[in-house]
Amino acid sequence: MTSPAPAPPAAAAAQSPPPRIGLAGLATMGQNLALNIAEKGFPISVYNRTAAKVDSTLSRAAAEGALPVLGHRDPRDFVLSLARPRTVVLLVQAGPAVDATIDALSPYLDAGDAIVDGGNEWYQNTERRIEQAASRGILYLGMGVSGGEEGARNGPSLMPGGDFQAYSNIKDILEKAAAQTEDGPCVTFVGPGGAGNFVKMVHNGIEYGDMQLIAEAYDVLHRVGGLSNSEIADVFAEWNKGELESFLVEITADIFTVADPLEGSTGGALVDKILDKTGMKGTGKWTVQQAAELAVAAPTIAASLDGRYLSGLKDERVAAASVLEEEGMPVGLLEKINVDKKVLVDRVRQALYSSKVCSYAQGMNLLRAKSVEQGWNLNLAELSRIWKGGCIIRARFLDRIKKAYDRNPELANLIVDREFAREMVQRQGAWRWVVARAVEAGISTPGMSASLSYFDTYRCNRLPANLIQAQRDLFGAHTYERIDRPGSFHTEWTKLAREGK
The missing domain is CATH 3.40.50.720 (NAD(P)-binding Rossmann-like Domain)
Known part of the structure; x- marks a missing residue:
């Protein structure tokens, strides 16, 4: 038996x-x-x-x-x-x-x-x-x-x-x-x-921004600098040893080393065979919607979402390129940029770092605004701590973000933390150069451009919003405030303009 x-x-x-x-x-x-x-x-x-x-x-x-x-x-x-x-x-x-x-x-x-x-x-x-x-x-x-x-x-x-x-x-x-x-x-x-779900949603929004910025860095290195896939792999691997060390930078380096494994293919890097059309599951859209509802500026995250939407218009983009080429606009670079590869790599590194700081700052400000609205009492330093490992946006500088909020839990923006402020000032020249060269060459860098615009707007002590408010008061009697006395004011702009003539 x-x-x-x-x-x-x-x-x-x-x-x-x-x-x-x-x-x-x-x-x-x-x-x-x-x-x-x-x-x-x-x-x-x-x-x-x-x-x-x-x-x-x-x-x-x-x-x-x-x-x-x-x-x-x-x-x-x-x-x-x-x-x-x-x-x-x-x-x-x-x-x-x-x-x-x-x-x-x-x-x-x-x-x-x-x-x-x-x-x-x-x-x-x-x-x-x-x-x-x-x-x-x-x-x-x-x-x-x-x-x-x-x-x-x-x-x-x-x-x-x-x-x-x-x-x-x-x-x-x-x-x-x-x-x-x-x-x-x-x-x-x-x-x-729903605090846990909301925090994860914003984590994913920051992730959207991070991925868009990394993709733009790759595009500039490849199209402006002419770097090969193996060179780009080496660049990202080197960046992952310094201030840009993160999960997404690490896996990006790996991606550029993978050959196309499909039997019968023409060979080459697998990344080059992937259709330039990005999917999404909704958390990025929710993040941007919540930013709008809470009146929190999140342009880098919004630009990354728009980038995904535009990537989905593959057939329209191909058709547009054809139409514009017939009108005299080349499909490739609009202008050849002559720059040493090492110089380009270093400047793109600085631009990527500065842009990432802005993306994280926007996410953190959104979390704080929602916390105030809901009475959640979110601890931004603690959230930075638990994002240091395991998650998709884990990165070396999250430790420094944690310390920034430990120093000042009421910090208005990461950009004005003294350590980050110093770094942004040091890197803003390279950042501007990369965005300007990309514009000249006709390369789309919506994430880096949005981050730079966010930085310049946030640091500006006098915006042209005075004109916008004057326009609103003229056509809608929305009133305005003055810089020299308290209260709300309304002016009959058209009448005074005509009388002045």
């Missing part, structure tokens, strides 16, 4: 105390986060309405060291497998899918249990769900998760907001699963309500 086969390693946790945490939604991000939590020593139950996803998660758990993962194919069994107070993490597509998953699981949750939504959700949806959950005594968190698939598996940046007790119940788990830096785990309780 043959002996029964041993239970698979993934099911071994069934002999142990029940898990404190479960995860529903086992696409790659969900699988990776579940395995990350299990690897840190916390047994976890997992559920997906598609059984194949459960099976693949258990197979990975077995293959990656017999991690304590319990798979469930029924929502009731999944919820009841957890120790009280239960915590269920959702990693499903934002929107209706979240509500559908909550509807499937909540009948089996008790008062004091918690739901944690780890998707890129609109913050007001989270606040609606917090109220709905609270009516049944259920706790709720909206938790931003940044770092992509690799971050989810090896340590993301986590931005939970909502019910503090829900956070406290799994604080030890989140701190172990998060990315680790010298300043501690990259997780903190962000604030009440």
Whole structure:
């Protein structure tokens, strides 16, 4: 008689105390986060309405060291497998899918249990769900998760907001699963309500700006300097050793080293074969919309969003190039710029750095404005700290941004922090040169141009807005203030102008 086969390693946790945490939604991000939590020593139950996803998660758990993962194919069994107070993490597509998953699981949750939504959700949806959950005594968190698939598996940046007790119940788990830096785990309780989702949204808006600026730097190096892909890879790798050290600069260097792997292709770099048409999922648009509603200037982030919209008009752009070429405008550079490659590389580095500071400054100002509006009491220094590891915008200078807000939590703008102000002044000559040369050559640099314009507008103690206000008063009697006396004034401009004639 043959002996029964041993239970698979993934099911071994069934002999142990029940898990404190479960995860529903086992696409790659969900699988990776579940395995990350299990690897840190916390047994976890997992559920997906598609059984194949459960099976693949258990197979990975077995293959990656017999991690304590319990798979469930029924929502009731999944919820009841957890120790009280239960915590269920959702990693499903934002929107209706979240509500559908909550509807499937909540009948089996008790008062004091918690739901944690780890998707890129609109913050007001989270606040609606917090109220709905609270009516049944259920706790709720909206938790931003940044770092992509690799971050989810090896340590993301986590931005939970909502019910503090829900956070406290799994604080030890989140701190172990998060990315680790010298300043501690990259997780903190962000604030009440939809604060966690809002912070993740702005993180993504800054990410939009960062990616646009890096792309512009590449374009200038390639088209003005004639740098090859291998030279550009070396430039970004070198930049990643200095003040520009960041995840996005690091992966950019790697991208330019990858040859086209497609069988039967003509060879060359893979990046050159990619269609110049950028996708998006909505968080950048939300960021720009919120900036407009809060009257916070975010031109770099807005320019990056516009850049993605314009990239989508591929056929129209090709047609426009053809029409304008027929009218005498060359498709390539409008003007040849003669410059030493080393000089160009150094000036582009300075322009990229200065532009990035402006992009981060805009994001931070948006966070502060929303915090004041909602009473969230966001800690900008702490947010900078948890972005130092795991997340997509992690960068060396986030440590210095943290210190700037530590020195002055009420800092109006990163540009006026003494350390950053000194650097911006030192780099503004190179920055202007790069933008000017790009304009002369006909190269689009909307992000760098928007950042420079933001810098020049913010530092200007006398703008031409006086004329705009005079115009508004003339055609709409909107009144104006004077620089030499208090109060509001209205002038019959047209009448006086005619009388003057």
